[in-house]
Amino acid sequence: MNPALGLLHPYPFERLRSLFAGVMPPADLPHINMGIGEPQHPTPKVLLDAIHANLGLLSKYPPTGGTPEFLTAVAGWIHRRYGVEVDSSRQILPVSGSREGLFAVAQAIIDPSTRPVVLLPNPFYQIYEGAAIMSGAEPFYVPTVAGTQFLPDFSVVPAEVWPRVQLVYLCSPGNPTGAVMSSEHYKSLTQLADEFDFLIVSDEPYSELYQSEPPYGGIQTQHPRVVVLNSLSKRSSAPGLRSGFIFGAPDVMDKIRLHRTYHGAAPSSVVQQASAVAWSHEAHVDENRRLYREKFEVCQPMVNQVLPCEIPAGGFFLWAKIPESSRWAGSDETFARELYATANVTVLPGTYLAREANGQNPGAGYVRIALVADLATCVRAADAMRELEKN
Ligand SMILES: Cc1ncc(COP(=O)(O)O)c(C=O)c1O
Structure with missing residues (x-):
């Protein structure tokens, strides 16, 4: 075992x-x-209707890289939401819910031979920790407490740990605290990512459930070391659909795509086509x-x-x-x-x-x-x- x-x-x-x-x-x-x-x-009617309309696709294997409709719809949403143009064929992949994607990305990225460390917020969504452990990394818990407005306090990470860091999980808006990271928070972390050569995985399934301002998103950093996960579970009240996406720079996504080809967790084409409708609909x-x-x-x-x-x-x-x-x-x-x-x-x-x-x-x-x-x-x-x- x-x-x-x-x-x-x-x-x-x-x-x-x-x-x-x-x-x-x-x-x-x-x-x-x-x-x-x-x-x-x-569950919104547009989504239910789209599922029914696409049931015929159950007779086909789904494309790991995403159906053209799914990729175009997500790229369109990213553009409307964040004002960022993306190459949909190279920068987006469908995942069967962000949970699965969060777990898989660590398995694809971590090199277990070099005593890797994964930083994660504390408290946190438990998948980050399991993903770190199963990839052969040591989790390091970064406190997100009232004293720092529930944002991760990276100053607690010892100097000797930073060179071992291969991946940092972020969650904004945070589960459980609801705290939102600003562009400055992302910027200070991307500078560290450049210095110590690690990947930032920004988990953002609550990005559309906000009080006043739409939260800043990792996609807006346009930084090659930032990978973002989002999903329809919270945005569209469809946790049973198991549908989300991973976004990242083309070279990182090439590695993740290769891993996913073997991982075999592409959402059904029925789900992908219905998700395309949900990402295109804001009402x-x-x-x-x-x-x-x-x-x-x-x-x-x-x-x-x-x-x-x-x-x-x-x-x-x-x-x-x-x-x-x-x-x-x-x-x-x-x-x-x-x-x-x-x-x-x-x-x-x-x-x-x-x-x-x-x-x-x-x-x-x-x-x-x-x-x-x-x-x-x-x-x-x-x-x-x-x-x-x-x-
Ligand atoms: C912070 C966070 N990330 C990811 C997920 C997983 O969501 P999904 O349904 O997209 O797998 C959840 C679900 O509760 C969550 O709270």
């Missing part, structure tokens, strides 16, 4: 199952799941954004009465702090367990989304609340949190 498998950590939802083991929530209250970031808004995304904004406006003040939190710049999570002075004494696990036991509402303890580094787990004392259900359901859950405080 591959010994790296033994280094993988349990997934956050496994840990949540253990935390809730033996707890019996009230049977008369329907379960409200705010633990998992799975969009619950209806459903506007509506999606409106729904999330409405939920933030209503729910954040309610949750904030119990757990201090702010409306984030992007994404659909509240990253809420458990006060030390509360009866949960700052424990995210105690809060999550009690909320589940009394109200049948699931939130994710921040501890499970981060790793201890330098004696500290930067997710500890927070819970991640995914505002994915409809407004009324989110309000019921926020109310349950307020009730909990009264007990």
Whole structure:
């Protein structure tokens, strides 16, 4: 067996199952799941229609390099969104959801023979860590905490580590904090990438779910060491479609394309053609954004009465702090367990989304609340949190 498998950590939802083991929530209250970031808004009709219209393509193998319609649609979206012209035949590839692409890119890029290091934000989306480990690299956790506006603090990376860095994962807007990186943040990191010869993989599935300004994107750096992943899961509320793209400079993408030819994870042509329609259509995304904004406006003040939190710049999570002075004494696990036991509402303890580094787990004392259900359901859950405080 591959010994790296033994280094993988349990997934956050496994840990949540253990935390809730033996707890019996009230049977008369329907379960409200705010633990998992799975969009619950209806899948847009344009997308469903496009799936139906293309079902005949099930009789064909999908092209690894992308259908012409998919590549053109993504290039068109990139141009409209970021004002950047791209060579669609060389700079874009379809992926079966960004999760798969995030994992695969490390396997294609990392040279395991040179004690490689992969930097990742902490807390983080767990795939970055698994991808690093399975590629033979050592993960190095870069804190994204309140003191740095939840942006990665690369000053903690020791001088002797930088020459070993081969890949840096970024997440903007961040999961779980919703923080957005500016062009200056990208610039300071691309300078380091040039100096130490590493690749930046910018994970941006929440790029279209923002409050006021559309977030800056890695594509806008136009830097040859920046690879970007995006997907339709959040933008188009279609996590089951498993459709996203990787973008990068032609020479890097040639390597990734070669890897993907063998990896064999190209989305079905049905999915690619339907995705082309979704990337070309913005009205459903506007509506999606409106729904999330409405939920933030209503729910954040309610949750904030119990757990201090702010409306984030992007994404659909509240990253809420458990006060030390509360009866949960700052424990995210105690809060999550009690909320589940009394109200049948699931939130994710921040501890499970981060790793201890330098004696500290930067997710500890927070819970991640995914505002994915409809407004009324989110309000019921926020109310349950307020009730909990009264007990
Ligand atoms: C930060 C982040 N990246 C990537 C993904 C994976 O998304 P996809 O559905 O495109 O695989 C998620 C999903 O929750 C996420 O939160």
